[in-house]
Amino acid sequence: MSNNSGPLTYAKSGVDLEADSRRTERIIHEVSKTHAGTMVDNLPGGFAGGIRLPEGNQTLVACTDGVGTKTLLHSYSGTFQSAGMDVVANNVNDLIVTGATPVAFLDYIAMSGLSEDSVVEIVKGVSEACRLDGLALISGETAEMPGIYTSGHFDLAGTAIGLVSELDKFRIDEISANDVLLGLPSGGLMTNGFSLARAALGISGEELHDKAMLQNRPSLLEGDSVGGWLTRPHPSFWNVFKQIKDLGIIIKGAAHITGGGIAGNLSRVIPTGCVGVVDVTSWRRDQIFDYIQAQGGIELEEMYRAFNMGIGMIMALSKEDSRIALASVPELVELGKIEQSDKSEKVILSGVTL
Amino acid sequence: MSNNSGPLTYAKSGVDLEADSRRTERIIHEVSKTHAGTMVDNLPGGFAGGIRLPEGNQTLVACTDGVGTKTLLHSYSGTFQSAGMDVVANNVNDLIVTGATPVAFLDYIAMSGLSEDSVVEIVKGVSEACRLDGLALISGETAEMPGIYTSGHFDLAGTAIGLVSELDKFRIDEISANDVLLGLPSGGLMTNGFSLARAALGISGEELHDKAMLQNRPSLLEGDSVGGWLTRPHPSFWNVFKQIKDLGIIIKGAAHITGGGIAGNLSRVIPTGCVGVVDVTSWRRDQIFDYIQAQGGIELEEMYRAFNMGIGMIMALSKEDSRIALASVPELVELGKIEQSDKSEKVILSGVTL
Numbered sequence: 001m002s003n004n005s006g007p008l009t010y011a012k013s014g015v016d017l018e019a020d021s022r023r024t025e026r027i028i029h030e031v032s033k034t035h036a037g038t039m040v041d042n043l044p045g046g047f048a049g050g051i052r053l054p055e056g057n058q059t060l061v062a063c064t065d066g067v068g069t070k071t072l073l074h075s076y077s078g079t080f081q082s083a084g085m086d087v088v089a090n091n092v093n094d095l096i097v098t099g100a101t102p103v104a105f106l107d108y109i110a111m112s113g114l115s116e117d118s119v120v121e122i123v124k125g126v127s128e129a130c131r132l133d134g135l136a137l138i139s140g141e142t143a144e145m146p147g148i149y150t151s152g153h154f155d156l157a158g159t160a161i162g163l164v165s166e167l168d169k170f171r172i173d174e175i176s177a178n179d180v181l182l183g184l185p186s187g188g189l190m191t192n193g194f195s196l197a198r199a200a201l202g203i204s205g206e207e208l209h210d211k212a213m214l215q216n217r218p219s220l221l222e223g224d225s226v227g228g229w230l231t232r233p234h235p236s237f238w239n240v241f242k243q244i245k246d247l248g249i250i251i252k253g254a255a256h257i258t259g260g261g262i263a264g265n266l267s268r269v270i271p272t273g274c275v276g277v278v279d280v281t282s283w284r285r286d287q288i289f290d291y292i293q294a295q296g297g298i299e300l301e302e303m304y305r306a307f308n309m310g311i312g313m314i315m316a317l318s319k320e321d322s323r324i325a326l327a328s329v330p331e332l333v334e335l336g337k338i339e340q341s342d343k344s345e346k347v348i349l350s351g352v353t354l
Numbered sequence: 355m356s357n358n359s360g361p362l363t364y365a366k367s368g369v370d371l372e373a374d375s376r377r378t379e380r381i382i383h384e385v386s387k388t389h390a391g392t393m394v395d396n397l398p399g400g401f402a403g404g405i406r407l408p409e410g411n412q413t414l415v416a417c418t419d420g421v422g423t424k425t426l427l428h429s430y431s432g433t434f435q436s437a438g439m440d441v442v443a444n445n446v447n448d449l450i451v452t453g454a455t456p457v458a459f460l461d462y463i464a465m466s467g468l469s470e471d472s473v474v475e476i477v478k479g480v481s482e483a484c485r486l487d488g489l490a491l492i493s494g495e496t497a498e499m500p501g502i503y504t505s506g507h508f509d510l511a512g513t514a515i516g517l518v519s520e521l522d523k524f525r526i527d528e529i530s531a532n533d534v535l536l537g538l539p540s541g542g543l544m545t546n547g548f549s550l551a552r553a554a555l556g557i558s559g560e561e562l563h564d565k566a567m568l569q570n571r572p573s574l575l576e577g578d579s580v581g582g583w584l585t586r587p588h589p590s591f592w593n594v595f596k597q598i599k600d601l602g603i604i605i606k607g608a609a610h611i612t613g614g615g616i617a618g619n620l621s622r623v624i625p626t627g628c629v630g631v632v633d634v635t636s637w638r639r640d641q642i643f644d645y646i647q648a649q650g651g652i653e654l655e656e657m658y659r660a661f662n663m664g665i666g667m668i669m670a671l672s673k674e675d676s677r678i679a680l681a682s683v684p685e686l687v688e689l690g691k692i693e694q695s696d697k698s699e700k701v702i703l704s705g706v707t708l
Contacts, residue, residue: 033481058408127388
């Protein structure tokens with residue numbers, strides 16, 4: 001499955017996270033040139049950007065992301081509606097970790113030779129996910145791109161727009177020792193790590209072979225086929241956030257667990273002098289992760305770097321607030337806590353040897 | 355070049371505008387389901403959507419679009435920075451035809467195996483175009499998608515966000531007989547019609563062949579190679595709009611001339627009881643259009659349906675305002691006028707037999 005020796009890694013599957021971060025630095029340099037003289041507002045969470053509105057006291061928040069190579073699996077499985085739900089949830093989750101309330105969405109579908117019905121199914125999924133989260137789908141683009149995409153394939157991205165007041169912005173600098181880390185289950189891969197998963201499972205881009213492969217029901221996976229597991233819609237965590245906010249509870253900071261895994265994403269909201277300790281035995285890892293690991297011969301450390309491993313969102317709350325939240329929101333899982341630390345390491349995964 | 359008899363058409367090149375519009379109807383049905391109970395605001399212009407902000411009196415306006423298969427030519431020509439400028443201008447122009455002032459931008463780059471330098475060049479172009487138009491580049495995504503894109507290829511989309519007050523919204527219902535149509539030169543294809551252009555010119559996706567083809571300097575094209583013409587950045591018309599607004603002149607309505615050409619786009623802003631008459635002899639068509647037509651054996655009617663034919667933006671102004679604008683803004687071209695009409699046809703191209 002890999003052309004080098006040693007176990008399969010994300011880099012060998014075509015996605016080099018280290019090269020990514022080098023490129024990101026150069027990109028940020030270019031991006032910052034556009035901020036002089038504008039009302040750009042810095043926000044926590046890592047992905048969404050903000051700009052203060054000239055009237056009133058709110059900041060407009062927006063972020064953009066796609067669903068990655070998961071589209072390939074949706075094409076083979078015919079789960080176009082789930083693809084639509086993926087792109088909304090992936091963006092909404094990036095948006096709400098700033099403290100913002102999502103208000104609008106725009107979708108971008110680029111494809112070659114996708115049937116009219118398939119495109120409409122994608123939009124149905126986008127529309128349904130927007131409705132569930134209270135977003136208005138205000139515009140979108142469907143681009144026919146022969147020659148760029150293999151016929152029948154598509155890319156799907158979107159932009160979520162929200163609003164946040166100064167008061168509602170998450171204050172990650174107030175995260176401190178003894179705060180509790182609560183998690184929300186991902187239920188599967190969400191939309192990250194698919195290039196590695198495809199390499200591990202031998203999903204090669206040959207339609208007939210891949211379709212058969214996705215229909216497999218190996219004994220390790222209960223209740224669903226490989227394809228069923230891999231095409232599950234990315235859950236949006238907005239309704240849980242709302243529920244928590246309605247309890248009068250303050251979320252100090254939150255991290256959407258995307259590429260980079262728990263450590264890579266949670267580290268962005270851990271202030272200097274602190275470390276987030278996550279006990280990985282505190283939740284039951286979805287079987288699909290064990291299956292991918294076994295099939296690809298992937299080292300556990302790489303698994304935790306590429307996949308969410310069962311946790312889609314992590315938030316930091318005070319001890320008192322976490323008790324109220326845990327008692328009121330059954331989906332929440334207590335993962336660990338914030339500790340004092342003078343080391344550079346921001347996240348420790350306990351209960352596992354990596 | 356085409357597998358059917360008869361001249362080359364847009365549909366034969368892989369883009370079926372009629373199927374597009376059928377699909378669009380079904381999409382709009384899904385989209386409208388998300389609007390109940392939200393503050394969605396209808397805007398003129400056709401592409402951007404809006405939502406009224408809860409504080410103050412402004413409407414947030416946003417639109418999303420890519421640069422289509424022009425990315426293929428940018429890859430072969432190495433003009434990645436121009437690609438970045440394309441995506442900003444294409445979106446800004448869709449945004450400002452509502453009357454909005456653009457404030458922020460987000461970019462989405464999806465690719466496989468594009469070099470770090472190429473990606474940074476794209477972002478440089480995005481950043482430079484944002485700076486020229488006063489937009490803050492607030493976020494973005496760079497997605498590595500092996501297996502979806504041919505190595506070295508990319509897709510590039512973006513979202514422009516702006517603000518508009520009730521007073522500044524263009525009022526296309528006030529467009530009436532004797533209003534004047536003014537145009538702004540496109541300088542080339544901008545970002546539409548590339549699938550047809552590629553089919554006409556035999557740009558097949560074979561790298562070596564295509565690179566040589568793009569370096570051609572046929573006698574019909576003055577001053578630049580085929581590739582030079584085709585990769586010119588999409589011009590943003592925001593600075594001209596600002597200039598006109600600063601003169602105290604009211605733009606009643608404006609149409610960004612994208613897929614569908616002059617008639618397809620201008621028709622969206624012509625109210626019932628009126629027709630827009632555009633004299634196509636009033637500007638000098640860029641040579642690239644004649645070259646594409648000759649090479650592809652494309653009928654003139656199809657050319658006007660697929661390409662902007664040299665005009666990138668059309669706006670409707672009162673007769674008095676148009677005189678002031680023409681005297682003050684040298685780029686403006688007088689194209690024709692609005693006439694009374696009880697026919698269903700919204701745009702007549704005069705000076706040409708189609």
